[in-house]
Amino acid sequence: MMTHLRMLFQRNLPAKLIALVVAVVLWLFVMNEQNPQIEGSFTVAVNLLNAPEGYKITQEEKSVKIKVRGARSFFVSAEPESFKAYADLAGLDSGEQRVKVKVVLPQGFELVDTQPENVSVTLDKIVRRSVRIDLIVTGSAAAGYTVAKISQAATSAVIEGPESRVSEVDRIIGYVGLSGNREDFITQVPLTPINSDGKAVEDVDLLSRSVEVSVQLARGLSRKVVAIRPVLDGSPPEGFTLGDVQVEPTKIEIAGDAALITKLASIDTEKITISDMKGSGKKVVHLAIPEGVAISNREVTVTVELKPKSQEKEKEAGAAS
Numbered sequence: 001m002m003t004h005l006r007m008l009f010q011r012n013l014p015a016k017l018i019a020l021v022v023a024v025v026l027w028l029f030v031m032n033e034q035n036p037q038i039e040g041s042f043t044v045a046v047n048l049l050n051a052p053e054g055y056k057i058t059q060e061e062k063s064v065k066i067k068v069r070g071a072r073s074f075f076v077s078a079e080p081e082s083f084k085a086y087a088d089l090a091g092l093d094s095g096e097q098r099v100k101v102k103v104v105l106p107q108g109f110e111l112v113d114t115q116p117e118n119v120s121v122t123l124d125k126i127v128r129r130s131v132r133i134d135l136i137v138t139g140s141a142a143a144g145y146t147v148a149k150i151s152q153a154a155t156s157a158v159i160e161g162p163e164s165r166v167s168e169v170d171r172i173i174g175y176v177g178l179s180g181n182r183e184d185f186i187t188q189v190p191l192t193p194i195n196s197d198g199k200a201v202e203d204v205d206l207l208s209r210s211v212e213v214s215v216q217l218a219r220g221l222s223r224k225v226v227a228i229r230p231v232l233d234g235s236p237p238e239g240f241t242l243g244d245v246q247v248e249p250t251k252i253e254i255a256g257d258a259a260l261i262t263k264l265a266s267i268d269t270e271k272i273t274i275s276d277m278k279g280s281g282k283k284v285v286h287l288a289i290p291e292g293v294a295i296s297n298r299e300v301t302v303t304v305e306l307k308p309k310s311q312e313k314e315k316e317a318g319a320a321s
Contacts, residue, residue: 039069039112044083046101046119050090056162056203057089060120064101067112074108082106087119094163096122124162131172132156133191133211134284137296139178141217146255148218148294150176152189154211159193161204169204170196171284176213189213196282221294222258225251227266228287230302234275242274243305252287255294264290272302280305 045063064085070078084104092099098118103111133156137147157172174189188210193201230247247269254261268288280303287298 036072037069038072038075039067040075041065041067042080042083044080044085044103047084047086048121049086049088052089052092052123054126055094056124056126058122058124060122061116064103064119065115066103067114068105068109069112070109074106078106078109085114087121089121089123092121092123094123094125096120124164126161127163127166128158128160128207129166129169130156130158131169131193133172133174134286134299135174135176135189135213136299137176137178140180141178142180142182144219145182145217146219146221146223146294147178147215147296148221148255149216151214151216152211153213154208157191157211158207159204160207165201165203168195168201169193172206174211174213176215178215181215181217184214184216186212186214196284198284218255218294221255222261223253223255224261224264225253226261226264227251228300229266229268230285231268231271231288232304233271233273236274236306237277239309240279240306241309243280243307244303245305246303248301248303252295252297252300256292260290260292264293267293267295269300269302272304274304274306277304277306 043063043065046059046061048057048059051057066083066085068083083106085101086104087099087101089097089099097120099121100118101114101116103114105111133152133154135150135152137150141147159166159169159172172191172193174191176187176189189212190210191206191208193204193206195201228247228250230245232242232245236242252267254264254267267290269285270288272283272285282301282303284299284301287295287300289295289298
């Protein structure tokens, strides 16, 4: 039986092999004509894998465009959702990083190109920081009344957020409205973190969103307008000399016992350290309020001008000539 089958197989073997080759070639030709290899493009969302905990992650490019090759029949049956792209963040640290995009394709497809090949991802560590609370009084008490004392339950508050944002916060402010009050009162004052330009800082959370403030009013106090004197501490940084120093406002109204305020010609600011300044700039500082003196707002803005020594030398040389 086996011998008979072997003889049938070997009979006209060259012709059979030629026929087989021709059949395969014809099949490949027909398949290439009816189901050719083509290229196509898809826009695919880039997913982030292994994102470290405790960071805010900002992804610059949300998607990539991929070009793939495959049989036409595969394109007909493929779902766009079956094409995947991801960036692996394992082992990355704070800062902006360029991460290579990896692509996963359905069976039967070949990757031709990915644009962009890398995506920009910024990792911003979530941190906490304690920042001072400054209260600003708005409005006026009833006629004949003035603010004798303002007490706040906390002088600082804790903020939380991305490190780059938290570092922008210069102070936390709250507005205390008088609205014609005649009697002492206690109120909850909402708080806002702001930068050195006085603008609110976004993406920063306050662990305590308000502070309890107690306001004591008094009548019969004498009033007086006095100048504000900025007090500087330290020497200008290396390479600079001190220029003009201006304070805004230049004067302020104080209230208190007549015998006390009569002796006051000015109110000093708290010490302003200039040795760590990198150039001219503005600083919001508190006033050093003497005991028994009442002031509605204890904040002032001091502008310190620092002149590069090279400029001073040029001026001196010009004057000499």
